Structure formats: C-alpha cells, structure tokens
Amino acid sequence: MTRNDVGKGGFAGGSGMRERKTRGRRIGAAVLAAASVLGATACGIAAAEEDSVADKEHLVIGVNKDQPGVGQRTPAGGYEGFDIDIAREVAKRLRVTGGNVTFKEVTSGTRQQMIKDGDVDLVVASYSITPDRKAEVTFAGPYYVAHQDVLVRGDSPIRNVRDLKDRNLCKVEGSVSYQRVTKEKGVAARLVPATGYADCLDKLTGRAVDAVSTDDLILAGLAAQAARRGGGQGGPPRIVNAPISDEGYGIGMRLGDADGCVAVNKAITGMYQDGTAQRLLHKWFAPVKLNYTTTVPQFEGCE
C-alpha cells in the first residue's frame, strides 16, 4: 500500500479539500507506522524463540574423538563414551532422537568458535565451566563434576599428589593439568613431555613416567583401556582417588540462550532423578573402580 492509497482510503477523504486529504494521509501513515512497530515486535520475539536449542528439530552436538570412555571415535565411524551417552540422553529429553541428532568432532581449541559460528548447537566434550568461558558461551549443567586425580601403576607407592615430588609426571603440551600439580600445589615433580594422554598411558605402562594427572573421568577411561590390553608392567594402572580440584563439565551453547539452558538443566535433573545418570556412570566408570558421585551437581545458572 502506498501513502496515496492510504490517504484515499482514510475516513476523511473525498472532501475535495486539500488539507483534509493531507491529514488523512498523515493519519494513515501514523497508523501504518504503529502497525509496523507492532508487527516488528512480534517477529522479533518469534525469531528469538525459534533460535533456542529447546525448540530445534535437529541438533548438531560437538563431541571429543580421542578420550576413551568419555568421547571416542569408534573404528566403525560412530562415537562412544560417557559424554556421547549424556548427549544422546539430553537430546532425547529435548524431543530430538535418532537421525535428527548429528555428532560433530570438536577439540578444546575449536569448540568455542564452533558454538559462536553456529556450526554446533551443543557441545558435550569434557568442557569445564570457567568464568572466562562463561563470558563467551552459555553453559547448562554441569552434568558431572570431575576431579583432577592421579593415575599410577598398580604397584606404585604414590598415595596423593604430594607423593609426586621428585617423580616423573607426564606433561601434555597445552593441558593445564600438570600445572595444577607443579604450580598450584607447588609439588616439584619431574615433567616428561608427551603428545597426548594415550601417549602418557604408554609411557606409564612402559615405566617412562610414574604418574599421569588429569580429570578422573579421563583417567578412568585410560585405566580401562590399559586393563583391556593386559595391564602392562606393574599391574593394571589405578587411580589414587586423591582429588585436587572440582571441574564442572558443562553443556555449551550459544551465548544468551537462556531458554535452551533451562531446558537442558531440566533434562539433566531428570536424568539424575530417574536413575539414568547413575546407570551411565556405572556403565562407564564402575569397571575401573572410580569413586563417582551419583547426585545432581550444583548448576551454574542460565541468566
């Protein structure tokens, strides 16, 4: 509709007096303007709601591919682990199942940007919630609070982190775990570089290092893998169960998706209430005798 049409259609139109026509146009334009403001407001609200992970029909979930027991790529091309099961379960409770859930590989270096770019809707990848990260990403959860612990050979005398003094500790470049021991705790361990935690495990069973220190869930996965391979020297590795930190594993999503965050938190609470979370923890971590927690963690909050 053009301004002219509005003027002709106005209630005061047709008098033949110029000023009246002009007024009609003005009123018409004002009505149009007000109507378009109303319309725009309604559109804005609708768009915001559609964007939330709470309302999506398909979900792309970012996961790890190299953490045995937590998030690992299988030879068949799928993914398996505690994080993967959690991701499927959360998606199910958001009413997204089967072929509508797609997993995409992320690393600690790429996950934040992938959330920002919209490449993934959710990230479930042993993603610790920190104040720094909370400024960039909205976190639901944590769905589990992991603890940094120490993995040693079965015959090791090491009982807690202080016993690592003058011992060989595996150092994975880019990880902050070894710094917790040497800097935060001030324990003078000898650092032996490794390319990753799989390498650390080989060095541990081959006696090149005495201990590996990182989150207990990851250590549990490594221990399980070693046990499957026959244990290596000094018996199957064991976790010393002397936690030195709390690491809340969150589910990352687009910054500001408060509704999605609330929905995912509700899903996590439900998983702990109906025993699903306990079953998954048992499935992945009972075989390696990890002391895992079976109660719902304290959430970070969505606002």
Add this chain to the structure above:
Amino acid sequence: MTAVHQAPSAGPPPPGPPPGTAPVPRQPAAPVLPGRPATRSEPRTGAARLVPRTVASRVRALTVLVLVALAGLLAVTWAAVGDARDGVRVIGQDAGPQVVATGDLYTQLINMDARLADALLIGRTPNLGPKRDQALAAYDDSRRKAGKALLQASGLADDDTEERTARELLDAVARYERLAGQALLLDQQTPHTAGTPPEGVLKVYRQATDLMKLDLLPKAYNLTLDNGTLVRHTYENKQNAVSNGRLWVLLTGIILLALLGALQLFLAARFRRMFNPALALATVATLVLVGVSFTMLGGQADQLRKAKEDGFDSILALSRARAIGNSANADQTRFLLDPVRADTYEQVFLSKSQTILYVKADSLAQYSAAVQTPGKERDYLGFLGTESSRTSLPGQDRALGSVFTEYRAYQRDDSAMRALVAGGQRQQAITSRLARPDSSFGRYDVALSGLIGLHQKAFDDAIKKGDDGTAGWNIVIPAAGLVLVALVLAGVRPRLSEYR
C-alpha cells in the same frame, strides 16, 4: 467515500437506520437538506452497498464507528493496565520475594554444616565449652530457618521435576541431621582438645559434609535457579504485554482520533457549521486519555524493568555470591579440620573465591595477591565483578567499594592462616581462627548485605511506584468512556434531530 458529494434533491425520506444505531422515527416530509440519497432505481453492487446513502445514516454510521473505536481503545487500555498490574504483583509481591527467601535456604544449610564443623573442632576444650554451646545453638537456629525456607521453596515448585527436588531435599536434611547427631555424640564420647577430632568422628563428619556438599547444597541452589527462571519468564511476558499494549493504545487512539476528525469534518461540510464543540471536546479528551495512558504504560514498563534489573537481578546475583562466600568460609574450617582432604578444600576455596570475584590465577597464593590491587574490579568477572559493571544506583559505588575492601582483607587473613599451616603451625592457626571466629569474613558479609540492601531499596521503590502508577485506573477507564460517549452523542444528536 467520494460519494459524499451528491446533488441535493427532493425525494423520499432516507431509508431506515443502518444496523447498530437506535432507530430514529421517520418523518414523512423530508427536510430540504443536502445529502439526500440518489434514487433507488439504480441498485448498487459490491462494496458500494455497504456505504450508507443518506446524510443521517452516514452520520449514524460514523458515530457507530467512533463508539466501536472508543470501545476498542478502552479495552486495550484496560488489558495493558491489567498486564502492568500483574507484572508488578508477581515480581513485587509473589514470586520475587519468595525467590529471595529461598536463596536463604542455601545460606542456612551452609551455616548448619559450618557450625557443626566449629563444634567438632572445639571438642571438649575446657575453657571453650560456651563456644561449643554457641555453635550448637547457632546450628539449631540455622536448621529452623532452613526448614522455613525449604517450605517456601517447595511452594513455588511448578512442575514435577522441581517438586521432586524439593521432596529429595527434605529427605536429605533428615539424613544429614542423623549423621550430625552421630558425629556430635561420638565427639563427646572421645574427648579431645581443640583441633582435629579423632578419626572415628571425622569419618562420620565426612559423610555428613559430603551429603551436604554433594546432595543438599546443589539441590537447594538448583531450586533457587528454577524459581529465578519463573520470575524471568513472568517478567518477559508482562514486559512484552505492556509494551505491545502501549502500542495498541496508540494505534486504537489514532483510529479513534481519525474517526472523530472525520465526523467533525463531515458535519462541518454537510451542515455548514464550522465547529462542533462537543466533538471537539471529545477529540481533546481522547488525545488526553491516549497521551496519559501511553505515558503511564511507559512508566509502568520502566518501573517493571527497574524492579527486575536494578533490584531483583542484583539481589539474586549477590545472594548467590553470599551463599558461595559462606560455603568458602566453611571450606577454610574444613581445611583445618581434615588434613587428609586439605588439598581439595584449598582448591575448592580458590574456585569459590573465583566464582565470587574472578581473577585469572594459577594458585590460591597468586589469586590472593592479585585481588589486592584496588581499582581494577570493573575488569573482573565473577558475581562481584559483573555487579560492579552494571548500571549504578546512587550510593552503589561506595557500597561496592567497601565490599571490595573487606573482601581483600578476608583474602589476606586466609593467606595468613594458610601460611601458618604450611609452616607447621596448624594448631596455632586453629586457635587464632577460634579466637576471632570469622571476623574478616563477618565484616565482608556485613558489607555485602549492605549492598544487597541498596538493591532491595531500589526494588521496593520501583514496586511501590509501579503500584501507585496503576492506582485508580479501574475507575479512570470507565469514567473516561462514559464522558466520551456523552460528548459524542451530544455532538451528533442535534444534527440528527434536524431530520426529524
């Protein structure tokens, strides 16, 4: 509507009134007036049929349109005022204050565990008996308050998941009480002086404090988060409804003004009177009503926003900071109480401190040193950091300043305590902590409460203004309606009577 200009001619009287107007008795002799309809010999088709054909019926039709638009304006104003009132009621009187009260649940639970730790740390030290009694009395007091807050929190639960969380909490509190009783009894049966209690007591205490840390506190905190979400949703709904209602008031108001203008002009043209005072008055009254409603609703949306953003959000964030601070303070006691878990308690103290005020640091020592530098708080994250970069209320800077000052002192005291323990003087650290229980923490907590009080005042003010803003509107709207109807009829009736 160009058909308004028709050649005046004598003829049969105008047809009956269009539907919706009061029937006007027909006069057999038609007055010689402009606006007589064209003869009926050429039946009109389509939309033209809907256009009334006589002056009188056109006046009536326009009058009906004016009255319909008026009804619309009054209805949307009524609805918007209702939304504004609901928003203020939910945020100000129902859910808002209850959410703040349930935040108290967390604090009280932490106090229970902290006082239990105090009582166990004191043991049966001869001269510290009264202190133990004090700790136990404080424990009971916190338990009572926690029970009350839990009741309120479960009252707010609005779905199955939340209700179940509230029930599980009740159950866990009972289990905690049983363990606490056992620990205290064992502690009394195995006398020890101030300091680490015997292993048997510690074992039961660890079960109790694990239950608190892993089960009770997370659920209590999550329940408060759920309730906060409830308030956020209500706020967003009502805020949108009031903003949209305001635009609808403007839109219907403009339509009504246009119709009144049309009526005025039509009468002026057809009846050769330049000015209809009653209709002019009605136009002015409509302008005033729309203007005042529009302004009032804007004010309401603004008060609602102030109550939510300057009041509620800050109160909730700072209450959480307070809860986590209380739990960090208890971790200091546990650090002294339980040397086996001291490493964990120290790391947890650091991570809680960073939740309150975030500065990147590799170790607790580095953190305590980093927060000592004043003036950089606005760059920090965490509850206090975020709070300091928000829009400020009068007096907020000063209140925040004293919170930061006390927080720094608290962190300094913590470093001193840990230095004593590291130097092998755990006993002295315990004694000095018991001698001045929580002094620097207490001062920090008081400063934080002061800051919360400031936001509470802003909240109360906004709610009061919101309440006052809509007061009397359930009379204003119908009264304005009656006046406008009267004015419109007064303006139109004399003209219509010219046809009688």
